Every structure is written in structure tokens, then in C-alpha cells.
Amino acid sequence: MARILLIEDSPTETAVMVQLLERNGHQVTTSGSAEDGIEACRRGKPDLVLMDVILPGMNGFQATRLLSRDAETKHIPVLIVSTKGLDTDRVWGMRQGAKDYIVKPPRESDLIARINALIGH
Numbered sequence: 001m002a003r004i005l006l007i008e009d010s011p012t013e014t015a016v017m018v019q020l021l022e023r024n025g026h027q028v029t030t031s032g033s034a035e036d037g038i039e040a041c042r043r044g045k046p047d048l049v050l051m052d053v054i055l056p057g058m059n060g061f062q063a064t065r066l067l068s069r070d071a072e073t074k075h076i077p078v079l080i081v082s083t084k085g086l087d088t089d090r091v092w093g094m095r096q097g098a099k100d101y102i103v104k105p106p107r108e109s110d111l112i113a114r115i116n117a118l119i120g121h
Contacts, residue, residue: 002119003043004029005046007037007063008081009055013104017050017081023033024051024112029049032056034063034118041073053089061096068097 004021008014009032021028029044031037041049049067053060056114067073077099080121085103088098093101100114 001025001027002047002115002116002121003029003044004048004050004097005068005091006050007032007034007055007060008050008052009085013052016105020108020111021115023091024108026115034058034060036040036064038066038073041076042070045073046076048063049076049078050113051078051080053080053084053093064093065096069070079114079118081111091111 004026005016006014006028008017011021017027018030022033029040031040035058051060051064058067064078064080067076067078080098080101081104083104090101098117102111102114
């Protein structure tokens with residue numbers, strides 16, 4: 001079981017992802033914006049962050065860059081989960097410090113396998 005922080009602004013996407021993650025034994029906290037998510041990450045020190053890209057205010061690429069360069073949070077892997085599926089988006093996300101990138105909607109088995117790889121299960 002991992003403690004996962006989901007940063008996602010869509011209530012529908014959030015509900016679907018929380019259900020999927022909890023069904024696979026993970027403990028999930030959620031945040032609806034990058035700014036709140038960064039604060040929640042610093043406070044809660046999750047095992048993994050699932051990051052949407054298209055968010056109100058700061059976008060997920062900017063938030064990933066901040067988390068991956070902050071001494072308090074740089075050890076926490078960020079997995080970007082986005083509708084932006086171009087190779088350039090994937091490359092840019094990885095350059096910002098993401099450890100993996102998956103396009104929405106992810107297949108459950110694929111998402112869980114990537115999460116397990118990042119948290120060492």
C-alpha cells in the first residue's frame with residue numbers, strides 16, 4: 001500500500017482515480033489545484049504524486065518542476081497523468097522532473113504497474 005497524492009481538478013476524474021487506487025490497496029488524498037497540491041505534498045510527504053497537467057492557475061508541468069527541485073519533496077516520485085498525449089508533452093514532463101508519464105484514461109493494470117515500479121513494489 002502506498003500513500004498517494006492525486007492532484008486533479010476534475011471531480012469526475014478524481015472520483016474514478018480514487019476508486020481505482022483504493023481498490024488496489026492504496027491510500028489516497030486529493031487536491032484540486034497545483035498550489036494546494038504542492039502544500040499538501042510538503043505537509044503529508046506521500047509516497048507518490050499523480051499529477052494532472054491542465055489545472056487552474058499553475059499547471060502540472062510547473063508544479064512538477066517545483067516539487068522535483070524542492071529539497072523537502074524531490075525524493076517523492078511524480079507520475080503525470082494527462083490527456084496531453086504528444087511525445088513533446090511526455091518529454092517536457094520528464095524534463096520537469098516527472099518519473100513517468102501516462103495518458104488519460106489509463107488502463108488500470110498499466111497505471112498500477114507503473115505506480116508499483118515507482119514505489120518499489
